[in-house]
Amino acid sequence: MRQKLTRVLGGVAMLALVAGGAACSSGGDDAASGGDKCGNKIAFFGALTGSSAALGINENNGVKLAVDKYNKENADCKVELVELDSQGSPDQAPQLAQKAIDDPKILGIVGPAYSGESEAAGPLFHEAGLVAITASATRPSLAEQGWKTFFRVVGNDLSQGPAAGTYIKNVMKADRVFVIDDQSAYGAGLADEVKKILGPAVVGTDKVQGEGKQTEFSAVVTKVKAANVKAIFYGGYYQEAGLIRKQLTAAGVTAPLVAGDGVNDPAYITSAGAAAAEGTILTCPCQPATEARGTFVEEFKALNGTDPGTYSDTAYDAANILLAGIKAGKTTREGLLEFVKGYSGEGVAASYKFVEGGELDPAQVKIWAYKVQGGKVVPDQEIPKA
Structure with a gap:
């Protein structure tokens, strides 16, 4: 505080x-x-x-x-x-x-x-x-x-991606993870950084279409269910993330979803439904x-x-x-x-x-994890820098 x-x-x-x-x-x-x-x-x-x-x-x-x-x-x-x-x-x-x-x-x-x-x-x-x-x-x-x-x-994402991977690895202790991204400059980049941290713990990957171009995700849901994972990471934005979470839950997949700041919005909960969204972890390079x-x-x-x-x-x-x-x-x-x-x-x-390239001074960067709890996005913890 x-x-x-x-x-x-x-x-x-x-x-x-x-x-x-x-x-x-x-x-x-x-x-x-x-x-x-x-x-x-x-x-x-x-x-x-x-x-x-x-x-x-x-x-x-x-x-x-x-x-x-x-x-x-x-x-x-x-x-x-x-x-x-x-x-x-x-x-x-x-x-x-x-x-x-x-x-x-x-x-x-x-x-x-x-x-x-x-x-x-x-x-x-x-x-x-x-x-x-x-x-x-x-x-x-x-x-x-x-x-x-x-x-x-x-x-x-060179700070957020590793932080998300670190949270999955050290806090959630998930040793079987499925990584999905929406092929956007943001989503794919974030997913790539998470995969670097998790290494062999990533047992499956897939790509979907973002920008509202895809609403039905049965193919990726089937792959995730077959992989028997303990966590799912999604690189992309809230509109697709909510639908994926909703369809995963409907298929009986209970592994928690982890996603970046593009999903960190109450609109995700609306899209997924409060029950399905419960327990989702959302990272953000923001307090x-x-x-x-x-x-x-x-x-x-x-x-x-x-x-x-x-x-x-x-x-x-x-x-x-x-x-x-x-x-x-x-x-x-x-x-x-x-x-x-x-x-x-x-x-x-x-x-x-x-600093160089217009980046924020790395000393000032903080990454937080948020959790969907009781139908709201609430702060969970600041993720320590590696």
Whole structure:
């Protein structure tokens, strides 16, 4: 449990760091280079409709809170939030990225939320010099493309995957595991890291189709049942995970399902049914959002009418990094990019400093395990680093 003083201070630390910076109407480092001080925008890029929307809505609501607070504190020079609904599809990502690029008032992006759409949009943002901070895309290769504009405020699958495998091995003590993935950039990558940790304990593997393209999983259910496993790992997102868990349970398979952060959402329980979902283990390179510092939880609920969900707090922090730069007078894309690159500060979810490739400093990465219990996703334990 964090000390009380830290929790109180954390909620205001983002903007306090730039309190002495140039006010929006008083010039700044970008004034000479043509940056307009007011009327600027940031965008959220992620699924807001479709089968993958729950996670995107969590994040967008966090960004909305950050912008809402900023605008109340800077009423004479507000920032507009633009919502770019990708529906979680890499196919839609390039045109959305271009839409953001074509609006010169958009100085930064929170997102893209998913790894696949990040792969599709990343080259365009890089070429345009438009900084993008993802709150949830964890594919390791995203940081290996040489994109100067890519940053993330969570750990990647090279931290989450081994942690999930370690949990299965050391906490669950499962020596027979079946691994499934949805063939997405995120899901396959996460599954590969889990397989490396578990080694010979993986007695079977299979692939399914994600993005709502498959709803019937009898073939994989038959394979899992025949393998007589003690645990099942799924790399992918909640919509398919819920259906797989439901069909496994209907077939009499009681081995618990373990999955990554793409499944860490109440929508998984809705999809699977509370009884079937009970006991599922979900990992995430994020702390419980309800443990966020300061007054974040209360303010989030007051604005959005619901409790924060997975990545609501990290999206809020990502937005606040961009807003801190704008507050400091970095009102060109070039200026804001340089601000983010050199940023170091406290948020409500973590401490932030970026290293090579835009990765979050590994010292700040934490991996948590969550459990479905009584029809809810509840914190289980922080998984020790290997």
